[in-house]
Ligand SMILES: Nc1ncnc2c1ncn2[C@@H]1O[C@H](COP(=O)(O)OP(=O)(O)OP(=O)(O)O)[C@@H](O)[C@H]1O
C-alpha cells in the first residue's frame with residue numbers, strides 16, 4: 001500500500017534550525033494517500049518540528065515540501081482548546097455545519113457525550129486530549145497530523161481509541177502521520193514506523209508493519225507483534241546508547 | 244438554604260463592620276468639631292451627622308441635585324461607552340500594526356500622563372461648552388486602560404490557538420472575532436474596571452469648568468461648598484460615590500456573565 005498509493009505529502013532534503021541549533025538534518029518523508037505512518041524518536045529530536053513543517057506552520061530553512069492545499073487536521077501536543085467554548089462547541093469548531101452526525105458519534109466514542117456542557121478547564125488532561133482529537137477528526141481532514149495524541153490516556157481508554165481510530169480511518173480513508181512515544185501504539189496503528197535520531201533529527205530507520213487490517217487486540221499479544229516492537233525498541237536504544 | 248444564608252452573612256459581615264466603624268467615626272467627627280452646630284436651630288454647619296444629612300434638602304435643592312445627577316450620569320455613561328469603543332478599536336488597530344503602535348504609543352502615554360484638569364479648559368475652548376466637550380474629557384481620561392489592556396490581551400493569545408486558526412485558514416477578521424477578542428476578554432475587563440471609575444471622575448472633574456448652563460455634580464458641589472450648605476454637599480458627594488460604585492458593579496456583573504464561567508485559573 002505504502003509504495004503504490006499516490007503520495008499526499010512529501011518532504012525531501014529538509015533542514016531546519018532554531019537560533020543556529022540544527023534541529024532537522026536532511027529529512028525525507030513520504031505519506032501515501034490513506035496511509036498511516038508513525039514517527040518515534042527520543043525527546044527533543046525534532047518530531048514536533050517535523051509535523052509543523054508538514055502542516056505548513058513553519059517553513060523549513062531548506063528543502064522541498066508538498067502537501068494538500070487544505071483539509072489538514074492537526075492534533076497538537078498541548079490540546080489547544082478554546083477556553084470560552086464548551087466541550088460541544090469546541091468539538092464543532094472546525095466541523096462543517098452539516099456535520100452534526102459525526103460530531104455526536106465522535107463525542108460518544110471518545111466518552112465525552114456526558115461532559116458536553118463542561119468548560120475545558122473542567123476536563124482532565126486525557127479528556128482534553130480526546131476532545132482535541134475529536135475536533136480534528138470532525139473537520140473530515142484529508143491528512144491528519146497528530147502529536148502524541150494518545151499520550152495522556154490510561155491503557156484501556158487508549159486501546160479503545162486505537163480501535164475507534166482504525167475504524168474511522170477505514171471508513172474515511174484519510175492519511176495520517178503521527179508522533180508517539182509508545183512503540184506498541186505505533187505498530188498497532190501504522191503501516192510504517194519511522195525512527196528518528198537524536199538532534200539533529202534524521203529518519204534513520206524505517207519499519208514496514210506487515211499486519212493485515214482490521215487489526216484486533218489479539219494482535220497485541222502475538223509473538224510477531226512483540227518481535228517487531230522489540231526490533232524498533234532496539235534501534236531506538238542503539239541510537240541512545242551510541243552503539 | 245440555611246447554609247447559603249450563613250455563607251452570605253459570613254461574607255457580608257466584615258464590610259458591614261467597617262460600615263459601622265465609618266458611621267461611628269462620622270458621628271464622632273461631627274460632634275467633636277468646634278462650632279459644627281449653629282447656636283439657633285442646632286443644624287450642622289461643617290459636617291452633618293448621618294441622621295441630619297437630609298435636613299435643609301428642600302424641593303429646589305433636590306431638583307438641582309437631580310438635574311446635576313442626570314448630567315453627570317449621562318456624561319459618564321455615554322463617555323464610558325465611547326471610551327470602550329475607541330479604546331478597543333485603538334488597541335486592536337495597534338495589535339495589527341507595529342508601526343501604528345510605535346507611532347501612537349508615545350502620544351497615548353502623553354495624553355494619559357497629562358492631568359485631565361489642565362486639558363479641560365483647552366477642550367472647552369476648542370469644542371465649546373457642550374455635551375461634546377464633557378464627553379471628550381471623559382473619553383480622554385478613561386480610554387487608555389482599555390486600549391493598553393486590549394493591545395496586551397490580543398497580543399498574548401497562545402501560539403497553539405493561533406496554529407488552530409492558521410490551519411483552518413481563518414481570515415484576519417475571523418481570527419480577531421473568534422479568537423483574539425474572546426481570549427483577551429479577561430484582560431479587557433480588567434481595563435474596563437479601571438476605566439469605569441475614571442469615566443465617573445472625568446464626568447465630574449470636567450464639570451468644574453462649565454461655568455454656564457445647568458451644573459453637573461462637580462460644579463453643584465462647589466456651589467454647596469461656597470454657600471456652606473454641608474448637608475446637600477455631603478448628599479452630592481454620596482451620589483457621586485454611588486455612580487462610581489454603580490459603574491464598577493455593572494462591569495463586575497458583565498464580567499461575571501461573560502468571562503467568569505470559563506476563565507478559571
Ligand atoms: N520555537 C522554537 N524556538 C527555538 N527552539 C525550538 C523551537 N521549537 C523547538 N525548538 C527546539 O528544537 C528541538 C526539537 O524540538 P521538538 O519540539 O521538535 O522536539 P520533539 O521531538 O517534539 O520533542 P518531544 O518528544 O519532547 O515533544 C528542541 O531542541 C527544541 O528546544
Ligand SMILES: [Mg+2]
Nearest residue numbers: 047048077147
Ligand atoms: Mg514534541
